[in-house]
Amino acid sequence: MSSKIGRRTLLKTGLAAGATSIAAISCSPKQETSVNKSPTLITNKIKDVTLRFVGTGAAQNNDIRNQAEKDLGFKLQMRALSTGEVIQIGISQPKQYDIFDGEFFSLPLVFPSGNLQPIDVSRIKQFDKITPIFTTGELYSGAKVNTSQGTAPRKVMFVKNQDSTEFSQEPTNWATMIPYQYGADTLGYRPDLVGRKIESWAELFNPEFKGRTSLLDIPSIGIMDAAMVLESQGLMTFRDKGNMTKEELDKVTQILIDRKQDGHFRAFWKTFDESVNFMASGEVVVQSMWSPAVTAVKARGLPCIYAPLKEGYRGWGGGLGISKNLSGIELDAAYEYLNWVADGWIGGFLSRQGYYSSTPENARKFMKPEEWDFWYEGKPAATEIVDPYGEKIESKGAVRDGGSFEKRVANITCWNSFMQEQVYLVYKWTEFIVA
Amino acid sequence: MLNNKNLSTYLLVTPQTLIFVLFLVLPIIAIAIVSFWNFNGFAMTPGFTLSNYLGIFTSKVYLSTYLNTFKFAAIVWLICLLISYPVAYFLAFQIKSPQWQTIWFLICTVPFLTSNIIRMIAWIPFLGREGLLNQALMGLNLIDRPIEIFLFSDFAVVLAMVQLYCLFMIAPIFNSMVRIDRALVSAAEDLGSSSFQIQKEIILPLSAPGIAIGSIFVVTLVMGEFATMRLMSGGKSSSVGYLIKNQIDSLQYPMAAANAIVLLLLALIVVALILRTVDIRKQL
Numbered sequence: 001m002s003s004k005i006g007r008r009t010l011l012k013t014g015l016a017a018g019a020t021s022i023a024a025i026s027c028s029p030k031q032e033t034s035v036n037k038s039p040t041l042i043t044n045k046i047k048d049v050t051l052r053f054v055g056t057g058a059a060q061n062n063d064i065r066n067q068a069e070k071d072l073g074f075k076l077q078m079r080a081l082s083t084g085e086v087i088q089i090g091i092s093q094p095k096q097y098d099i100f101d102g103e104f105f106s107l108p109l110v111f112p113s114g115n116l117q118p119i120d121v122s123r124i125k126q127f128d129k130i131t132p133i134f135t136t137g138e139l140y141s142g143a144k145v146n147t148s149q150g151t152a153p154r155k156v157m158f159v160k161n162q163d164s165t166e167f168s169q170e171p172t173n174w175a176t177m178i179p180y181q182y183g184a185d186t187l188g189y190r191p192d193l194v195g196r197k198i199e200s201w202a203e204l205f206n207p208e209f210k211g212r213t214s215l216l217d218i219p220s221i222g223i224m225d226a227a228m229v230l231e232s233q234g235l236m237t238f239r240d241k242g243n244m245t246k247e248e249l250d251k252v253t254q255i256l257i258d259r260k261q262d263g264h265f266r267a268f269w270k271t272f273d274e275s276v277n278f279m280a281s282g283e284v285v286v287q288s289m290w291s292p293a294v295t296a297v298k299a300r301g302l303p304c305i306y307a308p309l310k311e312g313y314r315g316w317g318g319g320l321g322i323s324k325n326l327s328g329i330e331l332d333a334a335y336e337y338l339n340w341v342a343d344g345w346i347g348g349f350l351s352r353q354g355y356y357s358s359t360p361e362n363a364r365k366f367m368k369p370e371e372w373d374f375w376y377e378g379k380p381a382a383t384e385i386v387d388p389y390g391e392k393i394e395s396k397g398a399v400r401d402g403g404s405f406e407k408r409v410a411n412i413t414c415w416n417s418f419m420q421e422q423v424y425l426v427y428k429w430t431e432f433i434v435a
Numbered sequence: 436m437l438n439n440k441n442l443s444t445y446l447l448v449t450p451q452t453l454i455f456v457l458f459l460v461l462p463i464i465a466i467a468i469v470s471f472w473n474f475n476g477f478a479m480t481p482g483f484t485l486s487n488y489l490g491i492f493t494s495k496v497y498l499s500t501y502l503n504t505f506k507f508a509a510i511v512w513l514i515c516l517l518i519s520y521p522v523a524y525f526l527a528f529q530i531k532s533p534q535w536q537t538i539w540f541l542i543c544t545v546p547f548l549t550s551n552i553i554r555m556i557a558w559i560p561f562l563g564r565e566g567l568l569n570q571a572l573m574g575l576n577l578i579d580r581p582i583e584i585f586l587f588s589d590f591a592v593v594l595a596m597v598q599l600y601c602l603f604m605i606a607p608i609f610n611s612m613v614r615i616d617r618a619l620v621s622a623a624e625d626l627g628s629s630s631f632q633i634q635k636e637i638i639l640p641l642s643a644p645g646i647a648i649g650s651i652f653v654v655t656l657v658m659g660e661f662a663t664m665r666l667m668s669g670g671k672s673s674s675v676g677y678l679i680k681n682q683i684d685s686l687q688y689p690m691a692a693a694n695a696i697v698l699l700l701l702a703l704i705v706v707a708l709i710l711r712t713v714d715i716r717k718q719l
Binding site for chain 1: 474478494496497499500503559560563564565566583586587665668669670671672673677678681682683684685686687690
């Protein structure tokens with residue numbers, strides 16, 4: 001793939017070379033450990049290993065690190081960055097990380113760079129516990145998610161063989177990433193300010209909410225939310241919302257620009273906290289949102305609903321990939337970590353903020369029965385529900401918006417995506433923002 | 436042959452030169468090189484193409500982003516100048532004691548001791564629909580519903596930028612003004628000049644170098660802005676800086692590099708124009 005050549009040549013060509021390689025070397029403290037590698041020492045030395053992570057905020061978290069270090073005995077170094085930065089580093093700075101904690105939709109960009117090594121599925125002991133959302137994509141017969149559009153994890157989860165960077169549409173023994181978290185995104189709204197139920201994506205463009213709506217300003221995700229809206233309004237149909245054509249992008253952008261110039265949007269958000277503040281301050285009453293943001297608005301004592309919509313959810317999934325630079329004892333440590341992740345503690349932790357575990361049965365062991373019933377079964381909370389840090393987020397009797405795991409995940413109709421027309425998409429999105 | 440004095444001069448400029456070459460000149464050259472590379476939608480490949488630049492100059496979207504950037508630079512510059520000149524004049528001429536001048540000037544800088552992100556974000560709860568300002572106006576019965584353009588609008592962007600960058604204008608103008616020989620002003624008064632004439636003939640021309648330096652600061656800072664633009668407009672307005680950031684986030688490095696180079700050249704042209712109008716060396 002050309003990015004591989006591009007990066008290598010970059011290192012050789014141009015005056016950037018010196019600076020880049022110096023930075024890469026100085027940022028890579030693993031030199032010593034990999035020098036004195038000898039098989040006899042492996043068992044003793046795994047505790048000297050430090051695995052360096054690069055990932056987004058959700059799991060680059062001190063509580064997770066501390067628990068993993070306690071259970072595994074070696075060190076982890078976490079680094080929380082934005083989705084875009086993680087992809088950039090994944091592709092252009094392979095020496096900066098050992099474990100790549102990224103989203104599945106970034107794999108068509110990251111994996112062909114050759115910076116990640118295919119993961120030997122037979123070394124993941126609990127692999128069979130991983131939900132079929134990732135492996136076959138078939139949750140249960142007849143579920144909408146089975147035919148979902150976009151970069152569904154099942155499409156990029158496996159490569160053909162150990163030396164391949166080509167995705168396999170059928171499960172193989174070689175995985176690109178081991179999934180651990182995923183979710184179903186939708187619109188959030190303030191029931192007290194809206195005054196009725198929101199049940200369709202089309203409501204985001206309802207003139208009733210003029211000047212009080214917001215869309216997320218991350219081009220590849222924002223455009224999909226917009227596509228959901230236009231499709232449900234009956235204004236457009238798409239062959240694949242996750243891979244729009246130029247004509248489709250033109251049309252979506254034109255409608256978005258008309259709405260914007262009509263004053264329909266109050267603002268656009270890019271970070272989690274912005275979306276929380278828009279909603280909590282009443283600037284916005286309905287907008288695209290992420291699950292923990294809804295939780296954060298509720299934690300401020302304000303009502304906020306993460307609306308189950310009849311057109312379904314936009315899904316996303318995150319997993320862990322292993323750098324191609326790892327071998328020997330460090331690779332063993334990486335596999336140990338992946339096994340630890342599949343074991344469920346982390347799944348229990350992340351479930352408490354509204355995400356789902358890739359090995360739900362295992363996560364269940366680390367959750368109280370009433371927590372499991374609330375988050376996964378869609379049953380009324382039998383006790384107060386607390387977030388991963390022990391803060392109360394739901395009172396007794398509350399029911400999760402959208403209901404059970406089966407109901408929510410089965411209704412994912414498109415996934416966060418990487419589009420072939422990515423360049424054109426960013427261009428058109430800029431046009432929308434400038435207009 | 437190098438004599439001692441020459442040698443020490445060279446030694447003195449060495450650290451600065453090294454830093455400049457390593458951290459300014461080389462990166463800019465690297466950016467310039469990358470701006471001619473190809474981009475295939477996933478990754479960049481070395482090569483030579485003008486398409487990144489042609490894209491900028493032939494696209495209505497990019498051109499209007501540039502225009503928008505210039506519009507904000509011009510508005511913010513003008514407002515900063517209109518605020519800074521009287522403030523600097525007050526500090527330099529109305530306050531007689533040098534000690535008090537320093538104290539007042541330091542007071543001007545106090546807000547700048549906090550991070551500029553904090554100063555910017557602080558506007559949001561103040562200007563919002565349910566913010567302090569709207570609540571106060573409604574409480575006084577001056578308006579009956581919140582004024583929305585206070586926040587997430589061009590108005591909010593200009594307001595925040597003026598507040599962020601005004602000091603960069605005040606400081607050099609103040610610096611120029613304190614150096615003006617008071618005898619010139621007294622002489623003009625003795626000869627019967629009106630205070631408007633004194634401003635026009637003496638103070639304005641002699642503080643021009645300060646105005647020029649302040650203008651360079653403000654204009655270049657605003658032209659490179661992206662955070663204020665995004666936060667205060669609520670993402671509804673864009674600048675070249677924000678465009679570059681979006682392109683980098685989408686891994687479109689060659690296009691981002693081309694925009695960076697064009698923006699750099701435009702900023703240099705503006706600086707050159709300012710320097711042509713005013714000889715700032717008078718200052719030194």
